Amino acid sequence: xxxxxxxxxxxxxxxxxxxxxxxxxxxxxxxxxxxxxxxxxxxxxxxxxxxxxxxxxxxxxxxxxxxxxxxxxxxxxxxxxxxxxxxxxxxxxxxxxxxxx
Amino acid sequence: xxxxxxxxxxxxxxxxxxxxxxxxxxxxxxxxxxxxxxxxxxxxxxxxxxxxxxxxxxxxxxxxxxxxxxxxxxxxxxxxxxxxxxxxxxxxxxxxxxxxxxxxxxxxxxxxxxxxxxxxxxxxxxxxxxxxxxxxxxxxxxxxxxxxxxxxxxxxxxxxxxxxxxxxxxxxxxxxxxxxxxxxxxxxxxxxxxxxxxxxxxxxxxxxxxxxxxxxxxxxxxxxxxxxxxxxxxxxxxxxxxxxxxxxxxxxxxxxxxxxxxxxxxxxxxxxxxxxxxxxxxxxxxxxxxxxxxxxxxxxxxxxxxxxxxxxxxxxxxxxxxxxxxxxxxxxxxxxxxxxxxxxxxxxxxxxxxxxxxxxxxxxxxxxxxxxxxxxxxxxxxxxxxxxxxxxxxxxxxxxxxxxxxxxxxxxxxxxxxxxxxxxxxxxxxxxxxxxxxxxxxxxxxxxxxxxxxxxxxxxxxxxxxxxxxxxxxxxxxxxxxxxxxxxxxxxxxxxxxxxxxxxxxxxxxxxxxxxxxxxxxxxxxxxxxxxxxxxxxxxxxxxxxxxxxxxxxxxxxxxxxxxxx
Numbered sequence: 001x002x003x004x005x006x007x008x009x010x011x012x013x014x015x016x017x018x019x020x021x022x023x024x025x026x027x028x029x030x031x032x033x034x035x036x037x038x039x040x041x042x043x044x045x046x047x048x049x050x051x052x053x054x055x056x057x058x059x060x061x062x063x064x065x066x067x068x069x070x071x072x073x074x075x076x077x078x079x080x081x082x083x084x085x086x087x088x089x090x091x092x093x094x095x096x097x098x099x100x101x
Numbered sequence: 102x103x104x105x106x107x108x109x110x111x112x113x114x115x116x117x118x119x120x121x122x123x124x125x126x127x128x129x130x131x132x133x134x135x136x137x138x139x140x141x142x143x144x145x146x147x148x149x150x151x152x153x154x155x156x157x158x159x160x161x162x163x164x165x166x167x168x169x170x171x172x173x174x175x176x177x178x179x180x181x182x183x184x185x186x187x188x189x190x191x192x193x194x195x196x197x198x199x200x201x202x203x204x205x206x207x208x209x210x211x212x213x214x215x216x217x218x219x220x221x222x223x224x225x226x227x228x229x230x231x232x233x234x235x236x237x238x239x240x241x242x243x244x245x246x247x248x249x250x251x252x253x254x255x256x257x258x259x260x261x262x263x264x265x266x267x268x269x270x271x272x273x274x275x276x277x278x279x280x281x282x283x284x285x286x287x288x289x290x291x292x293x294x295x296x297x298x299x300x301x302x303x304x305x306x307x308x309x310x311x312x313x314x315x316x317x318x319x320x321x322x323x324x325x326x327x328x329x330x331x332x333x334x335x336x337x338x339x340x341x342x343x344x345x346x347x348x349x350x351x352x353x354x355x356x357x358x359x360x361x362x363x364x365x366x367x368x369x370x371x372x373x374x375x376x377x378x379x380x381x382x383x384x385x386x387x388x389x390x391x392x393x394x395x396x397x398x399x400x401x402x403x404x405x406x407x408x409x410x411x412x413x414x415x416x417x418x419x420x421x422x423x424x425x426x427x428x429x430x431x432x433x434x435x436x437x438x439x440x441x442x443x444x445x446x447x448x449x450x451x452x453x454x455x456x457x458x459x460x461x462x463x464x465x466x467x468x469x470x471x472x473x474x475x476x477x478x479x480x481x482x483x484x485x486x487x488x489x490x491x492x493x494x495x496x497x498x499x500x501x502x503x504x505x506x507x508x509x510x511x512x513x514x515x516x517x518x519x520x521x522x523x524x525x526x527x528x529x530x531x532x533x534x535x536x537x538x539x540x541x542x543x544x545x546x547x548x549x550x551x552x553x554x555x556x557x558x559x560x561x562x563x564x565x566x567x568x569x570x571x572x573x574x575x576x577x578x579x580x581x582x583x584x585x586x587x588x589x590x591x592x593x594x595x596x597x598x599x600x601x602x603x604x605x606x607x608x609x610x611x612x613x614x615x616x617x618x619x620x621x622x623x624x625x626x627x628x629x630x631x632x633x634x635x636x637x638x639x640x641x642x643x644x645x646x647x648x649x650x651x652x653x654x655x656x657x658x659x660x661x662x663x664x665x666x667x
Contacts, residue, residue, distance in 0.1 A: 022219070022231065023219050023220070023223060023229065023231075026220060026223050027223050030223055030224050034224065066414070067411065067415060070410055070411035071411050073410075073411070074227075074253075074409070074411060076227070076228040076248055076287070
């Protein structure tokens with residue numbers, strides 16, 4: 001076995017679809033705060049009667065983002081989740097963030 | 102048929118197979134209690150504190166293999182459940198908690214006994230849902246039970262407003278059956294394990310010189326005890342258990358080599374750092390098992406089998422990670438592996454066991470004349486007298502570790518304790534739940550004098566429900582485990598760990614429970630006989646050594662290789 005080496009902080013853009021229900025925002029955001037990951041940007045919008053679309057931007061390591069996505073995946077109301085972009089923090093500037101969003 | 106939401110709740114519970122619920126009534130849940138009043142098919146057990154209801158539901162779930170159910174009112178009733186819910190979350194126990202909520206028109210007004218129990222239980226539930234319309238009740242109950250039990254089990258909380266309980270709906274049994282089917286398709290799908298994974302795992306197993314199986318709670322949950330033993334017998338691989346894995350393999354099985362973790366066996370910890378392959382099944386490499394990860398099993402390849410994919414690579418990196426049910430995975434893996442034996446490797450465990458026996462175990466189980474009884478003497482004698490076939494329900498602390506170390510489990514699913522959350526006060530209500538689930542088994546609660554006083558009120562349940570539960574209090578008049586750490590790591594500054602206790606025998610008597618106190622070793626055997634032969638509940642209080650310490654010990658922050666014998 002070897003140590004996790006993926007300790008570099010990157011910007012992650014996570015896209016999710018959840019059921020459009022009470023308490024889902026709290027359940028999802030609670031998972032971020034539990035792992036001490038600050039949400040830099042969040043956008044949630046109702047897509048249909050039943051579903052909400054989410055885009056979340058966070059700065060974290062690969063190890064933490066991997067665990068976070070697996071834990072989010074266990075939320076019963078979560079329909080799908082995907083990391084749609086990852087940019088090393090050293091390459092992130094305001095322009096890049098604006099482009100992504 | 103037109104019925105109220107509360108009646109639909111009761112019918113739904115019966116439909117999904119519930120036979121027993123643990124609860125405590127109050128204002129916002131009264132319509133449901135009214136529906137329970139005339140229901141002969143649903144046994145309601147009245148606890149004395151809602152925490153007792155949640156934990157009794159856990160004990161019931163663990164021994165029955167079904168979902169445990171507890172009911173409480175809004176506000177304080179619901180908040181009192183939370184410790185039990187968090188306990189079930191960390192130990193993956195399927196329970197469904199039903200709470201009353203104030204009338205939906207009053208939500209958000211700081212109404213009497215209003216609490217945002219949905220918000221409060223988000224981090225400690227697998228799923229929670231608030232019902233404010235009676236028509237939702239049948240489907241939500243069907244879904245709650247499926248979510249609690251499927252995949253990695255866990256607690257679910259359903260909060261039902263008073264008006265939803267009172268509303269009138271059409272209840273149709275056929276429709277309820279459809280709801281149960283529909284609910285079964287909602288939870289996360291566990292993907293089929295690709296054949297290549299089994300081939301890779303089998304390649305590692307067949308070529309390993311020092312392979313080592315870690316057996317965890319997942320084996321009990323999956324009911325895979327037989328598959329585990331069959332797999333171990335074929336491959337000749339030694340098996341160690343986690344705290345919750347205890348009793349998945351008989352302790353007198355030649356391949357059983359001990360318990361893992363902070364107070365586990367010496368060899369099973371030390372040789373973790375010598376194995377060339379670890380096969381971890383239904384366990385999560387908790388910090389109490391691994392000690393310092395920086396010096397944990399660095400030489401070993403790891404096959405990790407768990408139904409929760411989030412556990413794979415979480416604490417320890419897996420060379421082959423298999424996400425699946427322990428029973429199915431072991432059955433399939435069995436076909437891929439070759440017969441083998443590892444006698445020389447197992448001999449190393451035996452050598453270490455001899456060292457541990459000579460330096461620790463022998464002294465712990467042998468009485469020294471003129472000295473107080475030691476906890477291990479009681480457990481070893483109890484183990485002998487019950488032939489290792491009782492269900493042991495322990496609380497949290499020194500007596501818990503001693504029970505785990507010195508009871509020689511011979512039957513599966515015989516060890517119940519609070520492992521993840523470490524909830525003091527767990528044993529009495531959990532043992533009540535266990536006894537209700539399995540009345541024909543001998544259930545023995547082993548509790549410290551500290552933990553006993555955290556849910557002592559549940560003694561009343563034994564009398565009211567006419568249960569035959571055996572209780573052993575190992576009384577050292579200290580919070581023993583904290584005292585042990587103060588002695589070892591805090592310069593013997595015994596800050597608030599000594600207890601001036603009430604007379605437990607008199608307390609038992611007040612609840613119409615017979616009891617005996619033992620001070621001297623010469624009285625111990627007769628007292629244990631009395632306990633075991635009693636046809637009613639019985640409390641045995643044993644005054645034990647005050648300065649006793651649990652060894653071996655992997656001190657906090659150190660590695661498993663640094664395990665101390667003294």
